[in-house]
Amino acid sequence: MKDWKKIIREFFFPPHCLICGEVLALEERGEKLCPKCLAHIPFLTGDQCAQCGRTIPGKATCHRCMLEDFPFSRGAAAFSYEVMRKPIACFKFQGYRYDGAELGGLMARYLKERFPDWIEWTDMMAAVPLHPRKRKKRGFNQADLLCRKISAETGMVYVPDLLRRVIHTRPQSSLNAAQRRENLKDAFALAPGAQVEGRHILLVDDIFTTGSTLRECSRVLLRLGAAEVRVFCLSVVEDFQSV
Template identity: 30%
Template sequence: MKLVKYFTDFFNLFYPEQCAACRGKLLRQEKVICTNCLLDMPTTGYQPGIENPVSQLFWGRVNIEGACSYFHFRKLSKYQHLLHQLKYNGRKDVGVELGRQFGYIIGKSLHEQKVSVIIPVPLHPKRERKRGYNQSTMIAEGISVATNIPVDETSVRRVVSTTTQTKKTRLERWQNVENIFDITNGQLLSNKHILLIDDVVTTGATLEACAQALLRIDGVKVSIATLAQA
């Protein structure tokens, strides 16, 4: 083990790991994102069980228990760069690490509310094959690491491939996602409190559609968490 550590340190001396946000050198104990970038992150301070601007997005639309986001989305910021790395550049580790950090923040609240399973908003299989992974699953896995709440990525599927939500109006976003989700194993989810995960919430149309599908299952409760609030 000492030999492995020696060669790792030697390699990092010439090819240091970089922070995915600022591209600065990571210290040995840092993972993916440096401490300074984590401390500078424009966090919301929201918790899933307490009323906040994210939960208010869903008022009168879908009967969820609560919603929260880790940080505020800022255009052209290093945190937008992080999300771009996760979504388009194959940086699955960014999603896992951000999810882990988020999980440490909201974990106590999730356990108090008896959340028993984490479900990432699914991609259509064609889009997931093209990308190679579902970015929301990476976030869910990170939250699971921090909270020990299991992830279920098989009980909900996306049955319609939609066009991108970017630049659509609120009405267009809803029409674009209506009836696109299907439950494959409702009995498994019966009477559970589900934490539904996505990367960014803007109008909440996709999350609303997925939550509506889940709430058709007997006894299900749904809370929502996203990395960013746009």
């Protein structure tokens, strides 16, 4: 019975490659990626900014991160947002919540290949939280789903709901950088009774845009005694002019 349902569903909604969107051939339908993407996952490689992860040939920190002076010490992103724009939109807004495990799996793979020492370094992973109202509306927090899979694949400890969003803020996408910062002031808090003192915390989100959200979350963790915070995102917006 289940098989029939699956066959009918696949007839009307043939599975697509998670990254490039190509319709998968019948024999590939066990996979989530097409053979091309599978053979060469378009991860960010080469010289990258040590704080936001975007490509910057020949430099350690990009101009913007130098000016921002973020409180987190390091940052990495597995993909350029250009590559992940559609997959993230499907995942977050079209109810493809199960893509979270696949995308989290790709993040785990990236970390293992590119920053294996970060896995050793991390005492606990935390997800950038959504306000409960937004979480209820979406049905899940995308960063939470990513963390669960990364934790399962790498063995890093994930503490769900370590951070909470206590103020329902305006959507960041409608604001400029200064407004984003003001909008997020005091928006985050640590879960009651949570202990972060002396811990190395890896903060996870889906998109690094201006870094304002990651900045505020890191600030809360450091203020409460975390030894160091690093951030790890599924994607980074490389062209900031387009934000």
